[in-house]
Amino acid sequence: MNHGIEGKVCLITGAARGIGSATARLFAEAGAAVALFDRDEAGVTALAGQLRQQGTRAFGAALDVRDLDAYTQAVARAEQAFDGVDFIVNVAGGGSRQTLATMTSEDWHAIVDLNLTGPFNSIKAGAPALRRRGGGAIVTVASLAALTMSMNNGLSYTASKAGVLGLTRHAAFELGRDNIRVNAVLPGPVLTPQMKAKLSAEKLAAVPRTLPLGRWVQPEEVAAPILFFCSPMSSACTGTHVVIDCGLHVGSPNSRDEYDRTRDLEA
Numbered sequence: 593m594n595h596g597i598e599g600k601v602c603l604i605t606g607a608a609r610g611i612g613s614a615t616a617r618l619f620a621e622a623g624a625a626v627a628l629f630d631r632d633e634a635g636v637t638a639l640a641g642q643l644r645q646q647g648t649r650a651f652g653a654a655l656d657v658r659d660l661d662a663y664t665q666a667v668a669r670a671e672q673a674f675d676g677v678d679f680i681v682n683v684a685g686g687g688s689r690q691t692l693a694t695m696t697s698e699d700w701h702a703i704v705d706l707n708l709t710g711p712f713n714s715i716k717a718g719a720p721a722l723r724r725r726g727g728g729a730i731v732t733v734a735s736l737a738a739l740t741m742s743m744n745n746g747l748s749y750t751a752s753k754a755g756v757l758g759l760t761r762h763a764a765f766e767l768g769r770d771n772i773r774v775n776a777v778l779p780g781p782v783l784t785p786q787m788k789a790k791l792s793a794e795k796l797a798a799v800p801r802t803l804p805l806g807r808w809v810q811p812e813e814v815a816a817p818i819l820f821f822c823s824p825m826s827s828a829c830t831g832t833h834v835v836i837d838c839g840l841h842v843g844s845p846n847s848r849d850e851y852d853r854t855r856d857l858e859a
């Protein structure tokens with residue numbers, strides 16, 4: 593299928609596994625060149641090697657998205673390798689299960705740096721390159737928790753992902769004049785290999801029962817709306833988001849008991 597991004601160049605972070613690697617594969621299939629970054633250098637280098645064997649222009653390298661200088665160098669490296677960059681997709685992110693009672697200031701800053709400063713760095717470092725190209729698209733990866741709250745992670749995750757939506761809207765406003773669109777995707781429960789390894793068989797079976805579609809979201813189903821936000825199909829969309837959650841936001845059984853049972857709320 594022609595998605596209208598053939599020959600374009602996409603920089604993707606968090607690309608070593610999960611949603612990031614599914615996104616890299618989808619963009620490669622659609623004919624884009626991909627510059628893959630992750631703190632897991634071996635992971636992105638291996639994926640880039642596989643994609644090159646399939647005929648995609650690709651490279652992988654180390655990046656800590658929390659470091660603006662390093663992000664700027666990563667964008668420059670992609671620009672040099674592929675003569676420009678059209679899309680920036682910041683997938684790297686993560687959570688902590690700390691509660692208000694157990695979270696230290698360091699724990700708080702670690703998650704906010706990763707989930708909110710990382711996307712800020714993607715926009716700050718990426719926008720000049722996209723401007724040089726005459727426009728482009730940036731996609732941030734928030735979470736359904738940005739609109740509700742996270743039941744798997746702590747309040748630093750919920751707050752930082754909600755912040756990503758404000759960042760996305762405001763950057764969309766500022767960058768509209770440069771023909772740069774900025775949009776967010778909000779995944780619900782995604783069955784990545786990491787998630788599969790982390791959860792008990794009981795929990796893996798229970799989650800689908802709370803979802804209107806009765807199943808987990810697959811990483812490829814998050815990659816698809818990311819591609820949509822980069823493609824000409826979304827040419828009038830900026831500062832907006834799409835929820836990809838098998839219907840979780842519609843309403844789920846009360847999970848409060850489990851939350852209280854499995855957390856330290858008193859420390």
Ligand SMILES: NC(=O)c1ccc[n+]([C@@H]2O[C@H](COP(=O)([O-])OP(=O)(O)OC[C@H]3O[C@@H](n4cnc5c(N)ncnc54)[C@H](O)[C@@H]3O)[C@@H](O)[C@H]2O)c1
Pocket residue numbers: 605606607608609610611612629630631632635655656657658683684685686687706733734735736778779780781782783784786787
């Ligand atoms: N899996 C889900 O259910 C789910 C739900 C909602 C939102 N999300 C969001 O989607 C994104 C990807 O999630 P995933 O499930 O694929 O995660 P994952 O843990 O499988 O992969 C995350 C990747 O980011 C990389 N990474 C972590 N910190 C980094 C840093 N500082 N710099 C560079 N790379 C770093 C990791 O090495 C890893 O390769 C995250 O932002 C996450 O918050 C995931």
